[in-house]
């Protein structure tokens with residue numbers, strides 16, 4: 001790919017004769033090479049130069065030929081950092097009151113992806129000193145059977161968190177099953193009472209759903225201001241989109257939700273300073289949906305066929321990374337972005353639960 005050489009820059013701005021562009025050109029000569037389009041827009045705004053539609057489109061065209069240079073929001077390394085903090089806290093709790101947190105995971109059926117997630121969760125639990133209890137039930141087990149296991153874990157004081165891996169087989173009623181988890185152990189944060197409290201001002205949920213919590217944690221740890229910013233959440237699922245929008249609102253963002261029935265999703269998304277995409281459509285969000293300088297959190301983890309990959313597929317996000325990383329100021333990769341954070345937040349919620357029930361600060 002061609003780099004954004006100074007020759008390119010000069011051509012970009014002398015090709016148009018309007019005043020702003022000439023002024024922008026001078027500003028650029030002043031600041032030296034510009035790494036990406038958002039840096040360019042920032043530079044222009046600090047010099048007080050208005051960006052006209054005309055200069056804007058030539059800037060965008062120029063940006064499309066530059067190397068990717070948005071800051072990569074490294075979920076994998078932040079998740080590691082968080083696991084180290086959790087590890088420390090668990091040792092402190094064990095040393096002072098002798099309690100070790102416990103997480104129970106119920107897996108029904110033999111979906112390969114679910115088995116992988118459950119295995120990863122178990123490994124992560126071990127890495128921080130959380131006891132994990134796993135129940136694997138066959139695809140054709142009854143809902144009653146699942147409810148019995150939940151009830152047993154509800155009553156077991158060594159279990160501080162209960163996670164029922166989703167999706168459940170089609171013959172089970174997901175609502176019945178999730179409602180059975182007592183809210184004090186609902187580390188997924190899926191119970192309606194937890195979601196209801198999340199939605200209300202001056203109420204506190206016992207647990208915040210892991211994936212949205214992980215998204216916000218990434219924004220915090222990368223120093224992204226949320227207060228007063230425009231945020232767009234793409235997708236309205238109960239487990240990610242909807243709670244992500246509620247959390248952003250609690251952080252004082254102005255939030256819009258874009259979904260499958262939204263007219264002009266591209267126009268609305270392009271107004272956002274912060275985008276959280278959780279739809280499960282590979283490469284749906286194009287560069288043209290993104291405002292220069294915005295921050296993009298890509299929750300999608302979509303397998304796409306890839307004969308060159310050893311597994312026969314590779315994972316891509318909802319966002320077209322190649323395009324977005326030239327326009328955004330920061331972006332999460334897939335894999336290595338939100339995924340590892342989801343698991344770190346599950347461990348965090350399990351620790352919170354164990355601390356709460358034992359009155360340990």
Ligand SMILES: Nc1nc(=O)c2c([nH]1)NC[C@@H]1CN(c3ccc(C(=O)N[C@@H](CCC(=O)O)C(=O)O)cc3)C=[N+]21
Nearest residue numbers: 117163164165166167188301335336337339340342343
């Ligand atoms: N009750 C329940 N709670 C969940 O939290 C839940 C669930 N059910 N069902 C399935 C989804 C999916 N999910 C993921 C967690 C981590 C990664 C993850 O760590 N992904 C790695 C890639 C892993 C790979 O390479 O295969 C990454 O993005 O870097 C992915 C997906 C949790 N889920």
